[in-house]
Amino acid sequence: VRAYDLIFEKREGGELSDASLRELVAAYTAGELPDYQMAAFLMAVFFRGMEGRELATFTDAMLHSGEVVDLSAVSGRKVDKHSTGGVGDKVSLCLAPIVAACGVPVPMVSGRGLGHTGGTLDKLEAIPGFRVDLGIDRYREIVAEHGLCLIGQTETLAPADRRLYALRDVTATVESIPLIASSILSKKLAEGIDALVLDVKVGRGAFMKTRARAEALATTMVELGTRMGKEVVALLTAMDEPLGRTVGNALETLEAIEILRGAGPSDLQEITFALAAQMLVLGRVAGDLEEGEKRARAAAADGSGLERFRRMVEAQGGDPRCVDDPTVLPQAAHKIPVPAPRAGAVREIDALSVGTSAMKIGAGRATKESVIDPAVGVVLQKKTGDRVEAGETLAVVHANDTTLGEVCAKAVGDAFELGDESPPDPVRVLARITAEDG
Amino acid sequence: VRAYDLIFEKREGGELSDASLRELVAAYTAGELPDYQMAAFLMAVFFRGMEGRELATFTDAMLHSGEVVDLSAVSGRKVDKHSTGGVGDKVSLCLAPIVAACGVPVPMVSGRGLGHTGGTLDKLEAIPGFRVDLGIDRYREIVAEHGLCLIGQTETLAPADRRLYALRDVTATVESIPLIASSILSKKLAEGIDALVLDVKVGRGAFMKTRARAEALATTMVELGTRMGKEVVALLTAMDEPLGRTVGNALETLEAIEILRGAGPSDLQEITFALAAQMLVLGRVAGDLEEGEKRARAAAADGSGLERFRRMVEAQGGDPRCVDDPTVLPQAAHKIPVPAPRAGAVREIDALSVGTSAMKIGAGRATKESVIDPAVGVVLQKKTGDRVEAGETLAVVHANDTTLGEVCAKAVGDAFELGDESPPDPVRVLARITAEDG
Numbered sequence: 001v002r003a004y005d006l007i008f009e010k011r012e013g014g015e016l017s018d019a020s021l022r023e024l025v026a027a028y029t030a031g032e033l034p035d036y037q038m039a040a041f042l043m044a045v046f047f048r049g050m051e052g053r054e055l056a057t058f059t060d061a062m063l064h065s066g067e068v069v070d071l072s073a074v075s076g077r078k079v080d081k082h083s084t085g086g087v088g089d090k091v092s093l094c095l096a097p098i099v100a101a102c103g104v105p106v107p108m109v110s111g112r113g114l115g116h117t118g119g120t121l122d123k124l125e126a127i128p129g130f131r132v133d134l135g136i137d138r139y140r141e142i143v144a145e146h147g148l149c150l151i152g153q154t155e156t157l158a159p160a161d162r163r164l165y166a167l168r169d170v171t172a173t174v175e176s177i178p179l180i181a182s183s184i185l186s187k188k189l190a191e192g193i194d195a196l197v198l199d200v201k202v203g204r205g206a207f208m209k210t211r212a213r214a215e216a217l218a219t220t221m222v223e224l225g226t227r228m229g230k231e232v233v234a235l236l237t238a239m240d241e242p243l244g245r246t247v248g249n250a251l252e253t254l255e256a257i258e259i260l261r262g263a264g265p266s267d268l269q270e271i272t273f274a275l276a277a278q279m280l281v282l283g284r285v286a287g288d289l290e291e292g293e294k295r296a297r298a299a300a301a302d303g304s305g306l307e308r309f310r311r312m313v314e315a316q317g318g319d320p321r322c323v324d325d326p327t328v329l330p331q332a333a334h335k336i337p338v339p340a341p342r343a344g345a346v347r348e349i350d351a352l353s354v355g356t357s358a359m360k361i362g363a364g365r366a367t368k369e370s371v372i373d374p375a376v377g378v379v380l381q382k383k384t385g386d387r388v389e390a391g392e393t394l395a396v397v398h399a400n401d402t403t404l405g406e407v408c409a410k411a412v413g414d415a416f417e418l419g420d421e422s423p424p425d426p427v428r429v430l431a432r433i434t435a436e437d438g
Numbered sequence: 439v440r441a442y443d444l445i446f447e448k449r450e451g452g453e454l455s456d457a458s459l460r461e462l463v464a465a466y467t468a469g470e471l472p473d474y475q476m477a478a479f480l481m482a483v484f485f486r487g488m489e490g491r492e493l494a495t496f497t498d499a500m501l502h503s504g505e506v507v508d509l510s511a512v513s514g515r516k517v518d519k520h521s522t523g524g525v526g527d528k529v530s531l532c533l534a535p536i537v538a539a540c541g542v543p544v545p546m547v548s549g550r551g552l553g554h555t556g557g558t559l560d561k562l563e564a565i566p567g568f569r570v571d572l573g574i575d576r577y578r579e580i581v582a583e584h585g586l587c588l589i590g591q592t593e594t595l596a597p598a599d600r601r602l603y604a605l606r607d608v609t610a611t612v613e614s615i616p617l618i619a620s621s622i623l624s625k626k627l628a629e630g631i632d633a634l635v636l637d638v639k640v641g642r643g644a645f646m647k648t649r650a651r652a653e654a655l656a657t658t659m660v661e662l663g664t665r666m667g668k669e670v671v672a673l674l675t676a677m678d679e680p681l682g683r684t685v686g687n688a689l690e691t692l693e694a695i696e697i698l699r700g701a702g703p704s705d706l707q708e709i710t711f712a713l714a715a716q717m718l719v720l721g722r723v724a725g726d727l728e729e730g731e732k733r734a735r736a737a738a739a740d741g742s743g744l745e746r747f748r749r750m751v752e753a754q755g756g757d758p759r760c761v762d763d764p765t766v767l768p769q770a771a772h773k774i775p776v777p778a779p780r781a782g783a784v785r786e787i788d789a790l791s792v793g794t795s796a797m798k799i800g801a802g803r804a805t806k807e808s809v810i811d812p813a814v815g816v817v818l819q820k821k822t823g824d825r826v827e828a829g830e831t832l833a834v835v836h837a838n839d840t841t842l843g844e845v846c847a848k849a850v851g852d853a854f855e856l857g858d859e860s861p862p863d864p865v866r867v868l869a870r871i872t873a874e875d876g
Binding site for chain 1: 442449472475477478481484485608
């Protein structure tokens with residue numbers, strides 16, 4: 001590759017040819033293109049962007065840098081969901097079993113948490129014995145047999161993305177819409193899916209802080225997926241307060257199980273069933289979103305979703321008793337209540353602040369090397385719109401270190417904004433973006 | 439260094455603190471900052487620029503990454519000249535001896551040619567035995583004794599610039615005004631000078647193709663030099679046709695000697711004496727530019743400049759007979775005339791095309807690894823404004839390979855634009871930029 005020429009061309013705002021983009025990705029994956037040239041290219045992309053055809057080719061080259069799982073032996077349309085990440089976002093854990101129970105296979109390759117946001121793999125690993133490193137053959141078998149499997153990215157899936165992501169992470173080139181879109185789609189399409197629902201979070205606890213940025217990302221990903229021959233739909237959902245009542249790995253897994261029992265907090269229910277409806281329509285088992293949502297709610301109410309979860313946990317080496325007995329999951333030694341400093345209405349709960357505070361007691365990772373404590377976290381007794389008395393418990397911090405726990409409790413208290421007036425009812429699903437919107 | 443934060447800050451258009459910039463340069467020079475982070479930073483600077491204070495600190499950190507030569511033992515104000523490079527630009531070879539002969543010491547660290555432009559070191563090395571790798575101690579001695587010394591960049595002078603330049607060269611981050619300015623000034627100030635004249639070339643044979651870009655670079659460098667406590671003046675000079683009549687190393691050295699004999703082409707004389715006048719004023723041996731130019735022309739006419747050149751050649755190990763006997767320099771085996779295809783006036787001679795053609799027969803380097811043939815090159819018999827008859831010789835290609843030579847002759851012929859009307863008299867010194875213009 002004349003890498004210099006490609007960096008120069010992108011720097012000047014040009015559009016690279018398909019052949020050039022494929023050579024660039026291939027050379028980088030093969031270790032023939034040095035990191036410093038790719039870093040310069042990525043920064044040029046940050047400033048200049050990529051147009052649709054370029055982005056599709058770049059993403060396709062990343063996708064085909066490794067194995068693309070063949071799930072043709074699994075009958076039905078395979079549909080997955082990707083979330084851009086938030087605080088308390090345990091949706092995958094309850095969504096996948098519900099959708100699978102409704103007859104749509106869900107092959108799901110997930111990630112780990114970093115910073116204030118959690119990761120699905122970390123939450124699943126709170127279940128004793130649960131394995132996320134099964135290898136592609138076993139993954140394929142479990143999807144075929146149980147209709148779902150949740151694993152981590154392997155060495156063989158989109159290796160170009162793994163190298164590129166690691167480089168972006170240290171060169172301040174993460175926050176680029178085409179680079180985000182290509183990273184997500186190359187990984188997700190390597191799973192062997194036919195369609196994908198994107199949950200693009202918006203708000204102060206999200207990666208995309210503004211509605212405009214979130215819409216731009218959603219539109220780019222929907223268009224990209226469509227160009228790559230997959231049906232992709234995006235929901236923009238609110239991430240201003242934490243989703244549900246729990247933040248922290250074992251606590252979130254238990255809350256997902258609540259949803260699978262037909263219970264759980266209303267905001268988590270709303271987001272889960274909205275996403276499930278999209279997946280069931282994309283999976284062609286529901287004719288429209290209304291029917292999809294009805295079927296999804298039924299799978300939570302009748303226990304069929306919970307049964308799928310149990311089978312998946314067992315197939316992936318986890319202790320299936322966690323479904324019935326919460327004490328199977330690790331529990332923190334100390335529970336520190338956070339009292340309301342005054343009476344009033346909860347106007348806001350700063351998700352970023354709660355996520356960061358939970359991270360600091362071990363629920364998340366400050367750096368990729370941090371070790372997670374699955375037991376710790378925060379349980380919100382009150383959510384936005386609730387009324388409280390002075391001294392009433394707003395939240396409970398679950399900690400294994402009382403000093404850190406007290407600091408966390410203070411910060412969680414500060415994350416609550418109390419006022420006299422109740423806020424307007426929150427809108428949780430802000431928009432739906434499909435290929436027809438393009 | 440939290441390199442990530444600094445890349446991020448620059449990417450977002452922020453201004454970095456002095457401490458941050460110094461840490462960045464120090465860590466990179468020490469090999470503690472990986473190339474990929476610096477590459478991302480440089481590309482961010484390409485898009486975001488640096489404001490004056492940032493640029494001065496960054497340049498000062500590069501300057502002090504190595505040795506700053508102490509020439510305080512040499513009496514008088516030490517003045518150097520830097521050219522941004524062009525085709526046929528042999529000015530340093532005649533300018534430095536003239537200025538030295540007028541009493542202003544010229545300590546000059548020069549570079550090599552790349553692409554269509556030549557380099558002073560390559561031209562000097564056409565002289566048998568001439569050494570440009572003398573080491574700083576010997577350089578200091580020669581400047582003290584003879585008033586001038588022309589060497590190449592050493593390991594110890596501005597090592598940060600050496601590393602940064604090599605990285606910019608492969609990451610398409612060369613064409614950034616703050617990065618160009620910091621590279622030039624950090625090297626030049628390491629020589630031990632008190633003042634500097636910049637020859638910023640403008641035109642199709644120059645690095646800066648437009649007057650606006652050349653003015654921006656000149657203004658940035660004058661302002662930067664002033665902030666760093668040095669007197670800096672820039673001339674913008676035309677580089678549309680090659681400067682003088684020769685392109686190629688031995689041929690250009692001989693042409694510089696012609697100037698030192700009070701002869702040589704008028705355009706080369708004009709540029710040489712204009713730059714000399716600036717240097718003599720900065721060196722405080724002339725009260726104004728008019729007096730400076732008069733003294734410089736006298737040093738060419740009376741042979742004192744040539745005598746300085748002879749002493750410098752001898753001190754640097756070269757054969758001083760080259761001054762009187764052109765056959766001491768290598769000569770090409772074949773001389774291929776380029777005939778005029780029609781009668782008329784020379785309207786233009788494309789410097790870029792002539793430079794590239796000469797490079798291809800060995801006068802320059804296609805890549806840094808290319809080996810130069812000092813004997814080969816092009817002699818222009820006609821210059822812009824000259825009238826020719828059909829079949830009259832426009833130029834002569836000096837080649838050691840007849841096949842390559844014929845290709846070069848064809849290209850040089852094509853570089854001449856002939857027309858009916860004579861073009862207007864060319865303006866060669868386009869502007870003078872000083873600190874007062876800022």
